[in-house]
Amino acid sequence: MIGVGAFGRNHARVYKELEQQGEPLRLLGIVDQDVRRADAVGREFGCRSFGSLDQLLTTHSEVQAASVTVPTLHHLSVARKLIEAGVDVLIEKPLASTLAEADELLGMAKKHQRVAQVGHLERFNPAVRATIPFITQPMFFEVHRLSVFSPRALDVDVVLDLMIHDLDIVLSFVNSPVQEVRAVGLPILSGKTDIANVRLEFASGCVANLTASRVSTERIRKLRFFQPRQYISIDYGRQDVLVFTVGDSDATPSVNPQIGVVKPPIKSEEPLRAELRSFLDAVRQRSIPTVTLEDGRRALALALQIVDDIHRHGSRINLEKLASL
Ligand SMILES: NC(=O)c1ccc[n+]([C@@H]2O[C@H](COP(=O)([O-])OP(=O)(O)OC[C@H]3O[C@@H](n4cnc5c(N)ncnc54)[C@H](O)[C@@H]3O)[C@@H](O)[C@H]2O)c1
Structure with missing residues (x-):
């Protein structure tokens, strides 16, 4: 979980609920540049917390998938790091702030063959x-x-x-x-x-x-x-x-x-639960997610x-x- 503000905390809650209900996943870590917030949410959901994505990636090389729930302006920089580290990503909507950023994300996900979904919850x-x-x-x-x-x-x-x-x-x-x-x-x-x-x-x-x-x-x-x-x-x-x-x-x-x-x-x-389950299925099966980066780009362009x-x-x-x- 990268970014646990108003909405990211919900992702953390739902991942934890899915884990407790027996879905094959483990919520490894919470990252937020606001360390107090990261610590509080980490404590709430019983996992480690980090003040930066680099710290998480060096501590846990086994990270397979992550939700990117930082403000839209930072989607690209955070998702880029994750994709380059071989992590599949669920990026909140809107995909990016500009079409150039969206295109960069599309290109990177393709190059690194990552499962990449956009958080169009509805x-x-x-x-x-x-x-x-x-x-x-x-x-x-x-x-x-x-x-x-x-x-x-x-x-x-x-x-x-x-x-x-x-x-x-x-x-x-x-x-x-x-x-x-x-x-x-x-x-x-x-x-x-x-x-x-x-x-x-x-x-x-x-x-x-x-x-x-x-x-x-x-x-x-x-x-x-x-x-x-x-x-x-x-x-x-x-x-x-x-x-x-x-x-x-x-x-x-x-x-x-x-x-x-x-x-x-x-x-x-809960739509967020259905969304995260669907993302995790795509990660496990290496399949095309229900809402692709192309869909996210199309909505952003309009x-x-x-x-x-x-x-x-x-x-x-x-x-x-x-x-x-
Ligand atoms: N799908 C939906 O219905 C829905 C609803 C609300 C928000 N969102 C999206 O979720 C994203 C987050 O929105 P929010 O309302 O939770 O924002 P927010 O400002 O409440 O939270 C963002 C969090 O990210 C942290 N952060 C910022 N840059 C960071 C970085 N580089 N590394 C680590 N942490 C960082 C901040 O400290 C903050 O805690 C946005 O893209 C927003 O559009 C989607």
Whole structure:
């Protein structure tokens, strides 16, 4: 475990739980440049702690896999060291801060033949997994990810912090390139964009509207989409899915007798647990992970395009002057 701040501690907790539940793994060590934090988390989960990655690697040459949960700006430097030491990596999302960094990671993982996964957690949300068999031809998405303000992850804006989860899901559902991006965003509390809305149009004609906010008064994480004869609604937080189908006489009638609704059975699981189990499986089997570095790069490229469009829109409407009024 490299980096045990707000989110990295969760990785450590889940690895320890998996170890205690009999998964063939051993949580060897916790690294954090904040030594007191490393020590505290090491004590909490019964393993050694280190103030630097070099110390861990020289003490434990048997390290096989690691989670990289340092701030995004440091993903490349930390993952580079691990990959060069022959360690497989799970790198948190967003994969990197720039596409050049992402490309360097892709090149290194390939050169050193490492299993490398990106932490796009929602792919492992049981509700998302239950939806996949129903996907035919999505034509319109409406996505909301709203959270209350907390002073974390402020090194990136809301697009790279929150919206990127949904960008990755929409890209994985729509098998078509993005053709047009129209975005708007505003800084509210952090000095970076805290609330953003984007309209994406795909070559297939599919349109996706996404809103992400980290300054909301409520917490909402919903993705809804329409495809021929169907409307599908995912609540990431509740881990449930509703599938409405026109003319489905086997389903329970909904508000309209011609529209049947089905709630697919879902086996609830903490998405992080499913993600780490999947990463460990890929490490053991030397297989391609469920979320590849290419997927992480694709979501990052779109997120950066949205960030650019937000800045263009800000200049067009003279946002700086508006903000100073
Ligand atoms: N998948 C998700 O849903 C999700 C949620 C939250 C955060 N994240 C991602 O996880 C990563 C960490 O986010 P966070 O909110 O936990 O950040 P954080 O600032 O709370 O924690 C980062 C930790 O890394 C340590 N650190 C920094 N540089 C280091 C280095 N070179 N070596 C060792 N330790 C170092 C810091 O001391 C700190 O303890 C980010 O990439 C973020 O985007 C993902």
